[in-house]
Amino acid sequence: MELTHLNQRGEARMVDVSGKEQTARMARAQAVVSMAPETLALVVSGEHKKGDVLACARIAGIMAAKKTSDLIPLCHPLMLSKVEVEFEVDEANSQLRIESSCRLSGQTGVEMEALTAASVAALTIYDMCKAVQKDIRIGEICLLEKAGGKSGHFRSKDD
Incomplete structure (x- = not known):
């Protein structure tokens, strides 16, 4: 199997997708956050003193998907x-x-965007709840799917 992000000298490169056909593409990813029942109850009830944890995590995940190319080296910026x-x-x-899902019509897939969205949403939940529970x-x-x-x-x- 050939690694597409390396040139013949083994140096990192961004893959040229200009010759690829533009097609409808989609990806779904997941992350699982485990916490104490009391912490989960705070999150679900919306009574966490920092505010609506799930709303913040949802927005963070969406924003992260849009910024994936700024975070992951050699990742194409996507519309x-x-x-x-x-x-x-x-x-x-x-x-x-x-569970995150991303869609576009383009020349490259959206797996990294879906994975980034799920990961950052999970990190946001951790950040908002760490004062209540550190572990x-x-x-x-x-x-999950592409x-x-x-x-x-x-x-x-597993899906």
């Missing part, structure tokens, strides 16, 4: 047409599952 960040509460396991865990950051482009459709076996 995203849609970014969504949703939350699923799992009270039994005291977790918040974050919050962020995990299970992964790509569609469009030459490599076709991918769906995680």
Whole structure:
């Protein structure tokens, strides 16, 4: 397998996508935030003294997707047409599952944008809740699905 972000001398390079066909592309990613039941209750109820944790995390995730090329070296700046960040509460396991999705019509995929959105939303939840609980865990950051482009459709076996 050839690494596309390296030239023949092994130096980093941005991939030239100018010859690629413009197609509809989408990606979904997730992150899972584990916390104490009391912390989760504060987040879900909206009674956290710092404000609406989920609203802040949603906005942070959307903003992060739009700024992915500023954060990830060699990542192309993209004209995203849609970014969504949703939350699923799992009270039994005291977790918040974050799912992000990104869409565009373009020459390169949006996997990194979806992964960045989920990750930054999780980090925002941690940041807003760290005064209440310092041992919050962020995990299970992964790509759930991608569609469009030459490599076709991918769906995680865990999705």
